[in-house]
Amino acid sequence: MLERSHLAIIAAVDARGTLTEAATSLHLSQSALSHAIRKLEHQLGTPLWEKEGRLLRLTQAGEQMLLLAKRLLPQFEHTEQLLKQFARGQRGALRIGMECHPCYQWLLKVITPFLSEWPDVDVDVKQKFQFGGIGALFSYDIDILVTPDPLRQSGLLYNPVFDYEQVLVVNSDHALAGKRYVLPEDLVDETLISYPVERERLDIYSEFLSPAKCVPKEHKEIEATNIMLQMVAAGRGVAALPKWLVEEYAQTMRISGVRMGKQGIAKQIFLGIRRSDESLAYLSGFIELAGRVQSFTK
Amino acid sequence: MLERSHLAIIAAVDARGTLTEAATSLHLSQSALSHAIRKLEHQLGTPLWEKEGRLLRLTQAGEQMLLLAKRLLPQFEHTEQLLKQFARGQRGALRIGMECHPCYQWLLKVITPFLSEWPDVDVDVKQKFQFGGIGALFSYDIDILVTPDPLRQSGLLYNPVFDYEQVLVVNSDHALAGKRYVLPEDLVDETLISYPVERERLDIYSEFLSPAKCVPKEHKEIEATNIMLQMVAAGRGVAALPKWLVEEYAQTMRISGVRMGKQGIAKQIFLGIRRSDESLAYLSGFIELAGRVQSFTK
DNA sequence: CCAATTCATGAGTATATCTCATGAATATAT
DNA sequence: ATATATTCATGAGATATACTCATGAATTGG
Numbered sequence: 072m073l074e075r076s077h078l079a080i081i082a083a084v085d086a087r088g089t090l091t092e093a094a095t096s097l098h099l100s101q102s103a104l105s106h107a108i109r110k111l112e113h114q115l116g117t118p119l120w121e122k123e124g125r126l127l128r129l130t131q132a133g134e135q136m137l138l139l140a141k142r143l144l145p146q147f148e149h150t151e152q153l154l155k156q157f158a159r160g161q162r163g164a165l166r167i168g169m170e171c172h173p174c175y176q177w178l179l180k181v182i183t184p185f186l187s188e189w190p191d192v193d194v195d196v197k198q199k200f201q202f203g204g205i206g207a208l209f210s211y212d213i214d215i216l217v218t219p220d221p222l223r224q225s226g227l228l229y230n231p232v233f234d235y236e237q238v239l240v241v242n243s244d245h246a247l248a249g250k251r252y253v254l255p256e257d258l259v260d261e262t263l264i265s266y267p268v269e270r271e272r273l274d275i276y277s278e279f280l281s282p283a284k285c286v287p288k289e290h291k292e293i294e295a296t297n298i299m300l301q302m303v304a305a306g307r308g309v310a311a312l313p314k315w316l317v318e319e320y321a322q323t324m325r326i327s328g329v330r331m332g333k334q335g336i337a338k339q340i341f342l343g344i345r346r347s348d349e350s351l352a353y354l355s356g357f358i359e360l361a362g363r364v365q366s367f368t369k
Numbered sequence: 370m371l372e373r374s375h376l377a378i379i380a381a382v383d384a385r386g387t388l389t390e391a392a393t394s395l396h397l398s399q400s401a402l403s404h405a406i407r408k409l410e411h412q413l414g415t416p417l418w419e420k421e422g423r424l425l426r427l428t429q430a431g432e433q434m435l436l437l438a439k440r441l442l443p444q445f446e447h448t449e450q451l452l453k454q455f456a457r458g459q460r461g462a463l464r465i466g467m468e469c470h471p472c473y474q475w476l477l478k479v480i481t482p483f484l485s486e487w488p489d490v491d492v493d494v495k496q497k498f499q500f501g502g503i504g505a506l507f508s509y510d511i512d513i514l515v516t517p518d519p520l521r522q523s524g525l526l527y528n529p530v531f532d533y534e535q536v537l538v539v540n541s542d543h544a545l546a547g548k549r550y551v552l553p554e555d556l557v558d559e560t561l562i563s564y565p566v567e568r569e570r571l572d573i574y575s576e577f578l579s580p581a582k583c584v585p586k587e588h589k590e591i592e593a594t595n596i597m598l599q600m601v602a603a604g605r606g607v608a609a610l611p612k613w614l615v616e617e618y619a620q621t622m623r624i625s626g627v628r629m630g631k632q633g634i635a636k637q638i639f640l641g642i643r644r645s646d647e648s649l650a651y652l653s654g655f656i657e658l659a660g661r662v663q664s665f666t667k
Numbered sequence: 668c669c670a671a672t673t674c675a676t677g678a679g680t681a682t683a684t685c686t687c688a689t690g691a692a693t694a695t696a697t
Numbered sequence: 698a699t700a701t702a703t704t705c706a707t708g709a710g711a712t713a714t715a716c717t718c719a720t721g722a723a724t725t726g727g
Binding site for chain 1: 370371372373374413414415419426428429430433434436437440441444445448449451452453455456457461462509645
């Protein structure tokens, strides 16, 4: 069977002119090459070289093989380079899954430096999962999951990347705007605006309203953070969002954040990965970078 | 070093799904494959597969390698096919050199059946040689030499392919047209038309005129056989050509052939090849075919 | 929960490959 | 012309590689 080593031999002999020099360039003895050639020619049933004086000249069959060598050898080398980069974790595709709507703003701040620090790693962000974020991790649809719920499972690894407080966002002229904190009862006459996810996954219900058995007067769902805040600024409702996000928007919009409950709602964002990917350099690179960005936004 | 066998493995595993089936398809034991994979992954420094349940799934590095395999393996196979054809002598390029101008007509009759009998062999005909026909053979400019002069040399092999008589061609109304044979003296008032080669290589000089110390009144050189005969038919001169060729043209032109000297000039055409090419099937095929065509033209 | 199937592993063997020490043929220099 | 250096070829022995066999551990489907 024709092997890469055979292609290397024919290319080396062509490049160096003599068998002896080709041998040294391949870190082999001249004898080894001679034997290898003899064997190959015997297998193929046709000579690849003919002796001309004390040098060798390619036969037609040899020319064909040289053609193949010149075509294939660079491809072997290229892929070897690529695999070396994979081995060092320098190259790959990082598919990020999001289970935390407002985190998108934060994510962008991580992705920008990541892309320049890992120029050979492609990044993709996905937000919809058929079987939830963890399912997407296990089914290799994504490589890293941004989530506030670290559902510990064997095979997964969670890294906390930042803490924040979830606050109520209201119009700056709203009666609740100046308060130190709001109580569940304060919202029974309000219109609540949230991302379109199940209520069990909204902290304002699970950690604030539901324990007090309160519900808002109305509940609207809006996908885009920006629009959501436009609505709040227009006095059309209230929302629950990370404090840092609200503070950012507050510079250009008439909105304010108010603590929910006396203790406030403390949240934490985790990056989940498959344990088997733990050694991937660009993955740990991403997580490390995410930690740095946290302190920046604080 | 990445080898073809590695590409074969990754392709087989991809095609069959399991390592076990891939092993049998490669005529190897499952253990052999497992060892080979382990070693390769260790060399590369990166896993190519990850276990998923009891099956294997490709990593990103593995995907890259599979891509390479799907690209390169068919090329290996194609060239192997080609080399097999070379080995059987079914494929090649036959470069024919001509040292015999009128033989071109005859050669065409050989080439036509040859092309259909050896569909994978390309044919090329060359007529000009820097260092003569034999030099062209030795320098691999041509593979077969059509010549009337078999200059025996070690390393060359000559095969006679046909005998013919070189005759004088005259206009049918010429005074010499009806004669049994002409003598050198008959040509001293004639215009001789020949191919543009040195006189020593023209038989009409070396074997007919020169021994009798005769020269024609005039000597013109014309390259194309057809034009040469047009001139003869128009009574503008006489020429020396193979008898069979003259007889062919005589059917449509007013020309006749006349023997030169009482014995005539007997000629023989040889096909010369390099001894090292003796085993090339398509070469012996050509020579054999040339012999058959001879009897056809006789 | 058992039987079947998967891949992994260690040890021993077979095979292929390489090196060393030559030889024969050819080219180059004296 | 003859010596000398260089080429590729070859045989034998050493070394490294690859393969098989027997078995184990993990997973899956009935």
